[in-house]
Amino acid sequence: xxxxxxxxxxxxxxxxxxxxxxxxxxxxxxxxxxxxxxxxxxxxxxxxxxxxxxxxxxxxxxxxxxxxxxxxxxxxxxxxxxxxxxxxxxxxxxxxxxxxxxxxxxxxxxxxxxxxxxxxxxxxxxxxxxxxxxxxxxxxxxxxxxxxxxxxxxxxxxxxxxxxxxxxxxxxxxxxxxxxxxxxxxxxxxxxxxxxxxxxxxxxxxxxxxxxxxxxxxxxxxxxxxxxxxxxxxxxxxxxxxxxxxxxxxxx
Amino acid sequence: xxxxxxxxxxxxxxxxxxxxxxxxxxxxxxxxxxxxxxxxxxxxxxxxxxxxxxxxxxxxxxxxxxxxxxxxxxxxxxxxxxxxxxxxxxxxxxxxxxxxxxxxxxxxxxxxxxxxxxxxxxxxxxxxxxxxxxxxxxxxxxxxxxxxxxxxxxxxxxxxxxxxxxxxxxxxxxxxxxxxxxxxxxxxxxxxxxxxxxxxxxxxxxxxxxxxxxxxxxxxxxxxxxxxxxxxxxxxxxxxxxxxxxxxxxxxxxxxxxxxxxxxxxxxxxxxxxxxxxxxxxxxxxxxxxxxxxxxxxxxxxxxxxxxxxxxxxxxxxxxxxxxx
Numbered sequence: 001x002x003x004x005x006x007x008x009x010x011x012x013x014x015x016x017x018x019x020x021x022x023x024x025x026x027x028x029x030x031x032x033x034x035x036x037x038x039x040x041x042x043x044x045x046x047x048x049x050x051x052x053x054x055x056x057x058x059x060x061x062x063x064x065x066x067x068x069x070x071x072x073x074x075x076x077x078x079x080x081x082x083x084x085x086x087x088x089x090x091x092x093x094x095x096x097x098x099x100x101x102x103x104x105x106x107x108x109x110x111x112x113x114x115x116x117x118x119x120x121x122x123x124x125x126x127x128x129x130x131x132x133x134x135x136x137x138x139x140x141x142x143x144x145x146x147x148x149x150x151x152x153x154x155x156x157x158x159x160x161x162x163x164x165x166x167x168x169x170x171x172x173x174x175x176x177x178x179x180x181x182x183x184x185x186x187x188x189x190x191x192x193x194x195x196x197x198x199x200x201x202x203x204x205x206x207x208x209x210x211x212x213x214x215x216x217x218x219x220x221x222x223x224x225x226x227x228x229x230x231x232x233x234x235x236x237x238x239x240x241x242x243x244x245x246x247x248x249x250x251x252x
Numbered sequence: 253x254x255x256x257x258x259x260x261x262x263x264x265x266x267x268x269x270x271x272x273x274x275x276x277x278x279x280x281x282x283x284x285x286x287x288x289x290x291x292x293x294x295x296x297x298x299x300x301x302x303x304x305x306x307x308x309x310x311x312x313x314x315x316x317x318x319x320x321x322x323x324x325x326x327x328x329x330x331x332x333x334x335x336x337x338x339x340x341x342x343x344x345x346x347x348x349x350x351x352x353x354x355x356x357x358x359x360x361x362x363x364x365x366x367x368x369x370x371x372x373x374x375x376x377x378x379x380x381x382x383x384x385x386x387x388x389x390x391x392x393x394x395x396x397x398x399x400x401x402x403x404x405x406x407x408x409x410x411x412x413x414x415x416x417x418x419x420x421x422x423x424x425x426x427x428x429x430x431x432x433x434x435x436x437x438x439x440x441x442x443x444x445x446x447x448x449x450x451x452x453x454x455x456x457x458x459x460x461x462x463x464x465x466x467x468x469x470x471x472x473x474x475x476x477x478x479x480x481x482x483x484x485x486x487x488x489x490x491x492x493x494x495x496x497x498x499x500x501x502x503x504x505x506x507x508x509x510x511x512x513x514x515x516x517x518x519x520x521x522x523x524x525x526x527x528x529x530x531x532x533x534x535x536x537x538x539x540x541x542x543x544x545x546x547x548x549x550x551x552x553x554x555x556x557x558x559x560x561x562x563x564x565x566x567x568x569x570x571x572x573x574x575x576x577x
Contacts, residue, residue, distance in 0.1 A: 120441070
């Protein structure tokens with residue numbers, strides 16, 4: 001354990017769907033405080049990996065260790081409570097709730113369970129201040145009272161980020177945070193992620209290599225469910241196997 | 253192609269945060285209207301409307317605020333009717349205890365049905381609730397205490413707390429009004445509680461709610477039991493009012509009717525199910541002369557709702573005035 005500062009580790013992580021092996025024998029190691037990218041061509045098993053790590057899927061084989069603790073048997077809500085909070089490929093906001101309420105649903109988790117149907121939601125107002133701070137931090141304070149569904153796409157992703165940070169996660173898993181964004185939004189979200197990554201660990205799936213090069217200190221390349229290479233951007237981009245499997249199309 | 257320009261229109265217009273004063277006003281208005289209604293309308297008709305309105309509100313709590321379509325809610329309504337009827341007639345319980353017992357029976361049944369159904373989503377959830385309710389229907393058809401095709405008849409209305417004689421329709425109406433308003437306010441509070449916030453989050457995006465650490469199955473189950481209990485409160489009260497519990501109350505058409513009521517009024521609105529229940533019960537009453545054609549008329553209304561105004565009467569009104577109702 002000493003000197004080995006991995007916040008998340010997997011051993012032999014495998015997921016099989018009716019004979020099709022989506023993720024095979026993956027040994028992933030995410031260093032505490034790192035911004036770690038998981039890249040690879042379509043169908044490489046990146047999102048499946050995410051679903052396994054957050055327990056939305058149950059692995060066929062292998063173990064997942066979070067801060068040295070085996071979390072393989074936990075349920076997704078329990079994993080979230082330990083401090084692993086994920087985002088989704090398609091922006092996941094609560095459309096009919098206002099931006100403020102979106103963030104508050106996450107903050108509300110701090111009071112424990114919320115089965116008290118007889119109590120007024122006024123008790124939640126004590127988190128309004130913190131919710132506004134978080135909205136402000138991602139630059140959408142002006143939209144606090146707007147239903148999330150009415151926000152433009154880039155703002156939705158910002159809101160999702162604010163909601164995720166509200167839980168004060170120790171490990172954030174971002175699934176393609178810049179997918180489907182215009183260039184300006186990509187710049188804004190990248191800056192935001194850099195900001196919120198301070199003092200946290202981030203594992204992200206990302207297709208935009210410019211973003212990866214810009215943000216991430218470690219990159220794992222996944223091809224056909226298996227780890228092909230790992231290292232920093234310079235090393236990965238120089239690796240001939242990676243170039244062939246992943247970057248090759250850009251070269252030729 | 254800069255995409256940075258802010259759609260400025262979005263920011264202030266759709267503010268929903270500022271209070272729900274008009275909803276409170278609406279509730280006060282509704283209570284006042286119902287208090288004076290017996291001066292103008294036949295109390296027995298009004299009591300029927302109120303029982304079904306409460307039933308529809310309880311159903312709407314699930315479909316409108318958790319996004320769960322139960323197609324077996326007649327099970328809770330009917331079970332409570334039998335339970336209240338049996339308790340009042342055979343055991344000689346006072347009406348308030350009979351209704352309480354009925355509500356508890358439906359809550360317990362809701363726990364079992366919910367526990368079985370909640371693991372499935374969407375159409376599968378609806379089918380499981382329907383299947384369970386049908387099993388219960390055939391059980392009640394055979395069970396000795398339900399009276400089979402005859403049902404439990406001549407259930408005594410009794411005396412409330414041993415004091416107030418409920419055989420008088422106006423006294424009975426007073427009780428039903430209090431029960432309805434109590435149930436309605438409880439649902440209103442639930443919607444606007446910390447629990448309600450989590451329910452709405454689950455309705456909007458369940459995986460996201462899970463990823464924020466909410467064990468959504470437990471929240472859905474709690475909402476299901478609450479809805480079942482309130483449906484039972486409605487069913488038990490209905491049995492006392494009409495002094496009858498019959499197979500009609502547990503039949504699948506009753507589950508369909510409550511869907512229709514919620515839909516006509518507006519799913520996910522506070523007042524919609526009340527309006528929907530009033531419309532459907534009125535149709536049944538005033539078109540009773542048409543016999544089986546009533547079902548056809550109801551079917552046409554259902555089709556019209558789905559095609560023309562999917563938000564329901566109250567839902568469309570809410571959109572017009574841009575306020576949640």
